[in-house]
Amino acid sequence: MDNLAELLHGFTIAVTAPHLALMVVGVLLGILVGVLPGLGAPNGVSLLLPLTFGMQPVSAIILLSSMYWGALFGGSVTSILFNIPGEPSSVATTFDGYPMARDGRPTTALATAFGSAAFGALVGVILITFLASWVAQVALAFGPAEYFAVYFLAFASFVGMGGAAPIKTVVALALGFAIAAIGIDTVSGSVRLTMGVDELVKGVSFVVAVMGLFGIGELLVAVEEEFHARAVSSTIDWREVFRAVARLPRHGVALLRSAAIGCWMGITPGGPTAASFMSYGIARRFSRRGRHFGTGEVEGIISPETADHAAGTSALLPMLSLGIPGSATAAVMMGGLMIWGLNPGPMLFVDQKDFVWGLIASMYVGNIVAVVLVLLTVPVFAALMRIPFVVIAPLIVIICVVGAYSVSNSYLDVVMMLGFGIVGYLFKKLFYPLAPLVLAIVIGDKAEDAFRQSMLISKGSLGIFFANNLVTCLIVGGIALLLLPLVLQLTRLWRKPASAATETSVQEKVII
Amino acid sequence: MGRTSTFLLSAAVAVLGGTMPALAAWQPQKPIEFIATAGPGGGTDNLARAVQNIITKHKLIEQPIVVVNKGGGSGAEGYVYGKASAGDPYKVIFGTSNAWQQPLVSKVAFNYTDLTPIAAMAQDEFLLWVKQDAPYKTAGDYLKAAASGEFKMGGAQSKDTDEVLTRMIEKVGKVKLTYIPFKSGAETAVQLAGGHLDSHVNNPSESLGQWRGGTQRPLCVFSPKRLPQGPKITATEGWSDVPTCVEQGLDIKQYEQPRTVWLPGKVTPEQAAFYVDLMKKVQATPEWKDYIEKTSQVDTFLTGAELEKFIKEDLERVKQVAGEQGWLVK
Numbered sequence: 001m002d003n004l005a006e007l008l009h010g011f012t013i014a015v016t017a018p019h020l021a022l023m024v025v026g027v028l029l030g031i032l033v034g035v036l037p038g039l040g041a042p043n044g045v046s047l048l049l050p051l052t053f054g055m056q057p058v059s060a061i062i063l064l065s066s067m068y069w070g071a072l073f074g075g076s077v078t079s080i081l082f083n084i085p086g087e088p089s090s091v092a093t094t095f096d097g098y099p100m101a102r103d104g105r106p107t108t109a110l111a112t113a114f115g116s117a118a119f120g121a122l123v124g125v126i127l128i129t130f131l132a133s134w135v136a137q138v139a140l141a142f143g144p145a146e147y148f149a150v151y152f153l154a155f156a157s158f159v160g161m162g163g164a165a166p167i168k169t170v171v172a173l174a175l176g177f178a179i180a181a182i183g184i185d186t187v188s189g190s191v192r193l194t195m196g197v198d199e200l201v202k203g204v205s206f207v208v209a210v211m212g213l214f215g216i217g218e219l220l221v222a223v224e225e226e227f228h229a230r231a232v233s234s235t236i237d238w239r240e241v242f243r244a245v246a247r248l249p250r251h252g253v254a255l256l257r258s259a260a261i262g263c264w265m266g267i268t269p270g271g272p273t274a275a276s277f278m279s280y281g282i283a284r285r286f287s288r289r290g291r292h293f294g295t296g297e298v299e300g301i302i303s304p305e306t307a308d309h310a311a312g313t314s315a316l317l318p319m320l321s322l323g324i325p326g327s328a329t330a331a332v333m334m335g336g337l338m339i340w341g342l343n344p345g346p347m348l349f350v351d352q353k354d355f356v357w358g359l360i361a362s363m364y365v366g367n368i369v370a371v372v373l374v375l376l377t378v379p380v381f382a383a384l385m386r387i388p389f390v391v392i393a394p395l396i397v398i399i400c401v402v403g404a405y406s407v408s409n410s411y412l413d414v415v416m417m418l419g420f421g422i423v424g425y426l427f428k429k430l431f432y433p434l435a436p437l438v439l440a441i442v443i444g445d446k447a448e449d450a451f452r453q454s455m456l457i458s459k460g461s462l463g464i465f466f467a468n469n470l471v472t473c474l475i476v477g478g479i480a481l482l483l484l485p486l487v488l489q490l491t492r493l494w495r496k497p498a499s500a501a502t503e504t505s506v507q508e509k510v511i512i
Numbered sequence: 513m514g515r516t517s518t519f520l521l522s523a524a525v526a527v528l529g530g531t532m533p534a535l536a537a538w539q540p541q542k543p544i545e546f547i548a549t550a551g552p553g554g555g556t557d558n559l560a561r562a563v564q565n566i567i568t569k570h571k572l573i574e575q576p577i578v579v580v581n582k583g584g585g586s587g588a589e590g591y592v593y594g595k596a597s598a599g600d601p602y603k604v605i606f607g608t609s610n611a612w613q614q615p616l617v618s619k620v621a622f623n624y625t626d627l628t629p630i631a632a633m634a635q636d637e638f639l640l641w642v643k644q645d646a647p648y649k650t651a652g653d654y655l656k657a658a659a660s661g662e663f664k665m666g667g668a669q670s671k672d673t674d675e676v677l678t679r680m681i682e683k684v685g686k687v688k689l690t691y692i693p694f695k696s697g698a699e700t701a702v703q704l705a706g707g708h709l710d711s712h713v714n715n716p717s718e719s720l721g722q723w724r725g726g727t728q729r730p731l732c733v734f735s736p737k738r739l740p741q742g743p744k745i746t747a748t749e750g751w752s753d754v755p756t757c758v759e760q761g762l763d764i765k766q767y768e769q770p771r772t773v774w775l776p777g778k779v780t781p782e783q784a785a786f787y788v789d790l791m792k793k794v795q796a797t798p799e800w801k802d803y804i805e806k807t808s809q810v811d812t813f814l815t816g817a818e819l820e821k822f823i824k825e826d827l828e829r830v831k832q833v834a835g836e837q838g839w840l841v842k
Binding site for chain 1: 551554557558561562565579580581582584585586588589592617618619620621664669670671672675690691692693694695698702703705706707708717720721722724725803806807839
C-alpha cells in the first residue's frame with residue numbers, strides 16, 4: 001500500500017498543466033520520429049536530450065519517455081502499412097499486420113495494434129507500481145547462463161512452432177547466426193567474417209537487414225505479382241477505429257497471455273524483441289485460428305504488440321533500479337539521468353522518490369495521451385494505403401535507402417540493404433521463413449556471448465545450465481517447446497499419414 | 513575578397529609567428545561532425561554530447577555541431593571512419609585509449625597514427641570492486657582468497673583496458689583469475705551485484721549507483737594517491753576514503769583511461785591548433801567542471817608532446833601485457 005500512496009503523490013507531480021503539455025509534445029515528436037525513415041526512438045531521444053539539460057529531471061524524463069511511447073506507436077505504423085519495421089521489436093507485427101492492411105483493412109490493423117499496445121503498456125506499468133522491489137531482485141538472479149536460457153527459450157518458442165519445413169528453418173537460423181557473427185566478437189575481441197571489407201568491423205545493423213528483407217523483398221514480390229499493383233481500396237471509417245478497439249476484449253486470452261510473456265521478458269532482461277517474437281510464436285501454436293496466422297489474423301497483431309509494449313514498459317524498471325538499460329532508447333535516457341545528476345541504481349527509489357514516482361505516474365498518463373493521439377491519426381495513416389502502388393513503390397525504396405544510409409551515414413549499408421532485398425525475395429519465392437533469420441540476426445550474438453560467458457564461468461561444463469532451479473526450468477521449457485511440434489507431428493503421421501501430408505502443403509503457403 | 517585576403521594574411525602571420533594563438537588562423541566554415549566511438553549512453557558518447565552542449569551554449573564556434581554514434585566493433589567503426597576521412601577537419605573523433613590499444617590486439621583496419629591527436633581531456637580511474645557481503649576487507653585479503661584460482665573477474669570487452677588490468681593484477685598479485693568479458697561496465701556491475709562474479713575493475717561512474725545502493729564496494733583505487741575529496745557516496749564513505757591499491761599491497765601504481773579527442777590524419781597544423789584551443793576553452797567552463805564531477809572523472813588536459821609521451825608509455829605497458837598473453841596480432 002506504500003506504493004499506492006507514493007503513486008498518488010507521483011500523480012500530483014505528473015498531472016500538471018506544464019507536464020501534460022510536455023507529454024503531448026513528446027508523444028507527437030515521438031510519433032514523427034517513429035514514422036520517419038531511419039530516425040527511430042534512440043536517435044530521436046538523443047536529439048532531444050541536449051534540450052533537457054536546463055529542465056528539472058522529472059520534466060526532462062517525462063518529455064523523453066513520452067517521446068519513447070510515441071515512437072513505439074509510430075514504429076508500428078510503418079510495419080503495418082509498408083512492411084518496414086522501424087524497431088527490432090515491431091518485426092513480428094508485420095507478419096499479420098501487413099497482410100491485413102493489404103487486404104483493405106489498414107484501419108482495423110492499426111487500431112488493433114494501438115489498442116493492444118496500450119493494454120500491454122498498462123499491464124507493464126501496473127507491474128512496476130506494485131512489484132518494483134521484487135522485480136529488481138529477479139533481474140539480479142540473471143547471470144550469463146540464465147541469459148542464454150532465456151534466449152534459447154525465445155528461439156525455441158518461435159522455431160518449434162513455425163510453419164515452414166524444419167530444415168528450411170534451420171537454414172534460415174544458421175544464416176542469421178552467421179550474419180550476427182560479423183564484426184568484433186565480444187568474448188575473444190577478434191574481428192570475424194569481414195571478408196576484407198574494413199567497414200564491416202561494425203557488424204551488420206538490424207535496420208539495414210530488415211529494411212532489405214522486408215521492405216525491398218516484399219516490393220520485389222509485389223512487382224511480380226500483378227494483383228498487388230493496384231491501390232488498396234481501403235474504407236476509412238472513423239467508427240472502425242472504435243469498433244476495432246471495442247472488439248479487443250473478445251481476444252482476452254491472447255491479450256493476457258501476451259502481456260504476461262511481455263512482462264516476464266521485460267523483467268528478466270530478455271527485452272521487447274524476444275518478447276514479441278515469443279508471444280507471436282506461442283499464439284500461433286495455441287490460438288484456435290493459429291493455422292491462418294500470417295494472412296492477417298487479429299490475434300497475430302495483438303500478440304506481438306501487447307508483448308512488445310508490456311516488455312518495453314517493464315524494461316524501464318531494471319534501468320532505474322539496476323542501471324542496466326533494456327533497450328537502446330533506455331541507454332540514451334540513462335545517459336541523460338547521469339547528466340541531470342541522478343545515478344540509476346538501487347538508491348534511486350530511496351533518494352529520488354519524486355523523480356521515480358513522478359515518472360511512473362507519467363507512464364500511466366503518457367500512455368493514455370499517446371494512445372488517444374495515435375488513434376486520432378489512424379485515418380490519416382490508413383489513407384496512405386489508397387495511394388496507388390506506382391507511387392508508393394518508389395517511396396518505399398526511398399524510405400529504405402534513406403533509412404539504411406542514416407544508420408551510420410554509410411553507402412556500404414545501402415548496398416547491403418539492397419542485397420538483403422534480394423535475399424528476402426529469394427526467401428519468399430523458395431518458401432524459406434524470414435522470421436528465424438531476423439530473430440537470429442537480432443539476438444544471435446547476444447545468445448552466443450551468453451553461452452560463451454557461461455562456458456568460461458563453468459570451465460567448459462554444460463552442467464551450468466542445470467545448476468539451479470531457475471536456469472533448469474528455462475532450459476527444460478525451451479527443449480520442450482522445441483520438441484513439442486516434432487512429437488505432435490510424429491504422432492499425427494503415425495495415425496493418419498495422408499491428412500498430415502496435405503496439412504503441410506497448406507502451411508507452405510503462409511510461411512512468414 | 514576582403515575576407516579572403518584577411519584570412520590569407522592571418523594565415524601567413526600564423527605560419528610566420530609559429531606559436532601564436534591559432535584562433536585567427538583557421539575557422540570552420542561548415543557544420544562539424546562529432547563522432548563518438550561508442551553507442552548512445554556510454555561514457556564516450558556522454559563526453560561528445562557534453563562538449564557539444566558546452567560549445568553551443570557558450571557559442572564558442574558559429575557552426576552547428578552534430579553528434580554521430582559509430583560504436584560498432586568496440587569503437588573501431590568510428591576510428592576507421594576517421595581514417596577514411598583523412599584531410600577533413602570537420603570530423604572530430606571522441607574515443608578512449610582503445611585508439612592505440614585495439615590495433616595491437618585485433619586486426620582492425622586503422623592505427624592511431626592514422627589520426628591526428630588533439631587532446632586527452634579527462635581521466636577515468638579504475639577501482640577493484642567486490643560484492644558488498646564479500647568477506648575480504650582489503651586488496652590483500654582479496655588476493656589471498658583469490659589464490660584458490662576459482663575467482664571470476666568481469667569486465668567490459670575482451671583484450672581491452674579491463675582485461676589488461678586484470679592480467680596485470682594476476683602478475684603482480686601472483687594469482688590466476690578467470691576473466692569474463694561483457695558488453696559494458698554497467699552490465700558487469702549488475703553481474704557482480706547478482707553474485708555471478710567475484711570482482712570487477714569498473715570506473716567510478718559505472719558502479720557509483722551500485723555502491724550507494726549497497727550491492728558492491730571498492731577495495732582500492734589504481735592511482736598513485738587517493739582520489740580528491742568529494743561528497744559522501746554512502747552514509748560514511750566517499751571516493752577519497754578508498755585506499756590506493758599500493759597501500760594495500762597490490763603494487764600497481766597507476767592505471768587510468770584517458771578520454772581522447774582526435775582529428776582525421778593529414779589535417780593542417782592550424783586546423784589541429786584550432787581544436788586544441790577550442791577544447792581548452794570548453795574545459796574552462798563551469799559546465800565542464802559540473803560534467804567532470806557528476807561522472808566522477810579526473811580533470812586533465814594533455815596535448816602535443818605530453819600526449820605523445822602518454823600514448824607511448826601506455827602503449828609500452830599494454831604491449832608488454834599483450835605480448836605475455838599472446839594477444840599481439842602480426
